[in-house]
Amino acid sequence: MEGGSNMEVKSVHLVQVADLPACAALDKYRKQAAFDWKQLRIFVEQPLDLKIKMNVWTKLASDPLFGKYSEASSTDEQKRVTCHQLVRFASTGIYDNLDTTFLLFSSQTKFIMCVNEATAMVNPCLSVKIALGISLFANVILGLGTERHLHFYRDVWDAKILSCLAITELAHGSDTKRMRTVAEYDPAHQQFVINTPDVGAAKCWVGNLGKQCTHALLFAQLIAQNTNHGLHLFVVPIRDPKTLLPYPGITVGDIGEKAGLHGIDNGFIMFHKYRIPRENLLNRTGDITPEGEYETSFSDPQRILGAALENLSCGRVAIMQESSNTLAKATVIAVRYAAQRTQFTDQQGIETPLIEYQLHQWRLFPYVAAAYALKFFIQQFTDKYLDCVVVSKTDTSGFRDVQMMVSGVHAIVCCTKPLFTWICRNALQECREACGGHGFLKSAGLSEMRANHDAKVTYEGDNNVLLQTTSQWLLRQAAAPPPPPADEHLFPASTVRFMAHADAKLNNATVNPSALADVCNPTFIVDCYEWLLCWLLRETRTKRDQCQRLLNDPIAAKSLTQVYAAHTLAIVFAEYNVVSCFWSRCQQSSDAAQRALLENLFYLFALWSLHKHVSVFYQGGLFRGGQVASLMESAILELCRRLKASAVAAVDALAPPDFVVNSVLGCADGKLYERLIESMTKPGSTDRPTWWKEMVLKANL
Numbered sequence: 116m117e118g119g120s121n122m123e124v125k126s127v128h129l130v131q132v133a134d135l136p137a138c139a140a141l142d143k144y145r146k147q148a149a150f151d152w153k154q155l156r157i158f159v160e161q162p163l164d165l166k167i168k169m170n171v172w173t174k175l176a177s178d179p180l181f182g183k184y185s186e187a188s189s190t191d192e193q194k195r196v197t198c199h200q201l202v203r204f205a206s207t208g209i210y211d212n213l214d215t216t217f218l219l220f221s222s223q224t225k226f227i228m229c230v231n232e233a234t235a236m237v238n239p240c241l242s243v244k245i246a247l248g249i250s251l252f253a254n255v256i257l258g259l260g261t262e263r264h265l266h267f268y269r270d271v272w273d274a275k276i277l278s279c280l281a282i283t284e285l286a287h288g289s290d291t292k293r294m295r296t297v298a299e300y301d302p303a304h305q306q307f308v309i310n311t312p313d314v315g316a317a318k319c320w321v322g323n324l325g326k327q328c329t330h331a332l333l334f335a336q337l338i339a340q341n342t343n344h345g346l347h348l349f350v351v352p353i354r355d356p357k358t359l360l361p362y363p364g365i366t367v368g369d370i371g372e373k374a375g376l377h378g379i380d381n382g383f384i385m386f387h388k389y390r391i392p393r394e395n396l397l398n399r400t401g402d403i404t405p406e407g408e409y410e411t412s413f414s415d416p417q418r419i420l421g422a423a424l425e426n427l428s429c430g431r432v433a434i435m436q437e438s439s440n441t442l443a444k445a446t447v448i449a450v451r452y453a454a455q456r457t458q459f460t461d462q463q464g465i466e467t468p469l470i471e472y473q474l475h476q477w478r479l480f481p482y483v484a485a486a487y488a489l490k491f492f493i494q495q496f497t498d499k500y501l502d503c504v505v506v507s508k509t510d511t512s513g514f515r516d517v518q519m520m521v522s523g524v525h526a527i528v529c530c531t532k533p534l535f536t537w538i539c540r541n542a543l544q545e546c547r548e549a550c551g552g553h554g555f556l557k558s559a560g561l562s563e564m565r566a567n568h569d570a571k572v573t574y575e576g577d578n579n580v581l582l583q584t585t586s587q588w589l590l591r592q593a594a595a596p597p598p599p600p601a602d603e604h605l606f607p608a609s610t611v612r613f614m615a616h617a618d619a620k621l622n623n624a625t626v627n628p629s630a631l632a633d634v635c636n637p638t639f640i641v642d643c644y645e646w647l648l649c650w651l652l653r654e655t656r657t658k659r660d661q662c663q664r665l666l667n668d669p670i671a672a673k674s675l676t677q678v679y680a681a682h683t684l685a686i687v688f689a690e691y692n693v694v695s696c697f698w699s700r701c702q703q704s705s706d707a708a709q710r711a712l713l714e715n716l717f718y719l720f721a722l723w724s725l726h727k728h729v730s731v732f733y734q735g736g737l738f739r740g741g742q743v744a745s746l747m748e749s750a751i752l753e754l755c756r757r758l759k760a761s762a763v764a765a766v767d768a769l770a771p772p773d774f775v776v777n778s779v780l781g782c783a784d785g786k787l788y789e790r791l792i793e794s795m796t797k798p799g800s801t802d803r804p805t806w807w808k809e810m811v812l813k814a815n816l
């Protein structure tokens with residue numbers, strides 16, 4: 116195979132990419148691409164991952180249960196169908212042969228994540244149900260439980276139980292520390308008594324809890340011998356698996372209609388002195404003796420909560436994977452539509468496809484580039500994240516280094532999850548609008564994707580709150596001594612290497628581009644990003660120190676340093692990581708035409724991202740005169756113009772099968788208007804309404 120690493124050369128035979136059906140309007144553009152889209156598909160997705168996903172899609176496509184919801188489905192019906200899909204999914208054999216030991220943790224988790232990605236693209240409700248109900252629960256049991264909890268692990272994979280994760284309370288969401296649900300130890304019965312002290316402490320929003328789950332992973336304040344030891348995780352039985360009736364001592368229900376994700380039963384729960392066995396405390400980080408003594412290897416109780424929450428980071432990694440796929444799917448629909456849809460004529464009277472308009476290219480193509488950027492980043496980062504989890508669980512020696520690695524990986528997750536979910540949110544809206552009125556049809560798929568994606572900016576950590584974790588970490592790194600030269604190329608120290616010569620960068624930096632080639636240049640892009648990070652770090656630190664001196668209140672100082680400083684710093688750090696990864700991935704392509712396309716996409720994504728910070732470059736003095744901004748704008752437009760010939764093939768290389776694209780506007784075979792009219796003339800569409808008499812009566816008044 117041309118264009119790929121050795122690993123790809125070997126494994127390319129594992130997966131077959133099917134030919135696309137003919138479509139005159141799309142083929143006109145497909146033929147203009149200089150690269151082989153099938154090779155690019157394998158390069159982008161990686162052969163083994165693609166094979167796993169194709170297996171899932173083939174299985175689901177052959178089962179009508181995984182087809183579209185009927186348009187008239189009530190939310191209750193959507194929940195019922197998702198439950199059925201869960202049961203059917205378990206019987207597909209996709210999860211057979213999973214290993215239940217920690218030895219294969221990385222490969223097994225990667226496999227589960229890959230299946231999750233494929234499932235989420237078919238029905239995000241189903242993937243949430245599986246993730247919360249099975250895989251996250253299993254992961255947490257392995258990460259925070261001990262030998263005595265392994266039966267839960269086996270039961271959940273055997274589909275005997277289904278779980279949920281109950282953190283959020285009515286009165287507290289982001290401020291996890293202040294959760295008020297209590298688990299008080301009773302040594303006489305060797306049980307924890309779980310109680311909801313007031314309505315504000317009712318757990319809410321919990322996915323799977325509303326109607327179906329049998330067990331909850333519950334965060335509650337652990338109290339023993341009248342001492343509060345902070346938040347801990349407990350496995351709490353909720354419903355009898357045979358009857359689905361809740362156990363006495365619990366009030367549990369569904370929170371009601373939501374704006375999206377209708378197939379998920381988000382629930383609330385209140386506990387009334389409800390008892391669970393002592394052994395149901397997940398006790399890897401802290402335990403209670405039968406007599407009620409509290410034991411922990413952590414000196415700082417905050418670190419116990421930190422360790423528990425870090426264990427949930429894999430949910431954020433999954434959100435990033437899902438967002439990159441949703442983004443890709445949205446661009447597939449919008450670009451295929453733009454190539455077929457014509458509006459207005461040129462001077463010769465020939466109708467112009469939307470894709471020919473500069474404005475349309477400028478609206479859509481940066482999101483195509485972003486789809487590649489995010490996909491490459493999350494693939495690379497998932498491996499690093501899993502390595503980090505393995506090292507942190509197995510290492511007993513270099514404690515300080517492991518801590519640095521864990522906190523660094525956590526800081527990167529906390530800024531990239533917001534970047535991914537926001538780019539995807541914006542892309543969904545732009546793609547919907549780019550498809551005009553037809554984009555608003557449910558059968559176009561985009562509105563539903565937008566509604567289902569929306570909450571990702573909030574759950575698993577509100578974006579604006581998560582970014583504060585990253586900026587705090589960056590400030591700490593800037594204040595710490597630089598890593599030894601031998602370590603500075605290691606991840607995640609390598610991501611903050613730019614800090615080493617921050618003052619020199621700020622004092623001596625100049626950029627003086629005079630041609631497009633000067634800005635379409637990796638050195639220009641890296642220089643700009645590193646300068647921007649150093650400048651924002653200095654601004655944030657200066658603002659924070661000033662506030663601290665004035666107010667003598669570190670919390671207020673942190674709060675007053677967010678806007679135009681820490682918040683932007685964290686976003687820019689996320690972009691810097693994504694951009695750096697994109698460039699290195701481009702260099703792995705050995706096929707000239709493929710690499711030319713990838714570099715075009717790289718420059719477009721990098722300049723489009725940098726351009727959002729143009730005012731900061733002028734404010735801080737890196738850019739002078741109008742020339743640099745004008746060159747960046749010209750480059751963005753030129754990159755869009757060049758991309759036009761490749762855009763359809765570039766989205767073909769991102770596209771799952773039509774069954775998964777699931778849009779009348781975005782199928783590989785085009786047939787745009789045939790599908791549109793079919794979708795508009797469904798049975799019943801020409802019928803007189805059942806309520807016709809009410810209209811006639813009013814007309815006759």
Ligand SMILES: Cc1cc2nc3c(=O)[nH]c(=O)nc-3n(C[C@H](O)[C@H](O)[C@H](O)COP(=O)(O)OP(=O)(O)OC[C@H]3O[C@@H](n4cnc5c(N)ncnc54)[C@H](O)[C@@H]3O)c2cc1C
Binds near residue numbers: 282289321573577578
């Ligand atoms: C669809 C969906 C599914 C969910 N599933 C689950 C689940 O399975 N289990 C579960 O436990 N929870 C779940 N949640 C809840 C979710 O985790 C919380 O909504 C989230 O943590 C945010 O908390 P909150 O809603 O209380 O918002 P708040 O914390 O009240 O935040 C409200 C706003 O204030 C801002 N804000 C907060 N603090 C600060 C600050 N210090 N500085 C500046 N701004 C700030 C935030 O950015 C946000 O915009 C789900 C939520 C949704 C929407």
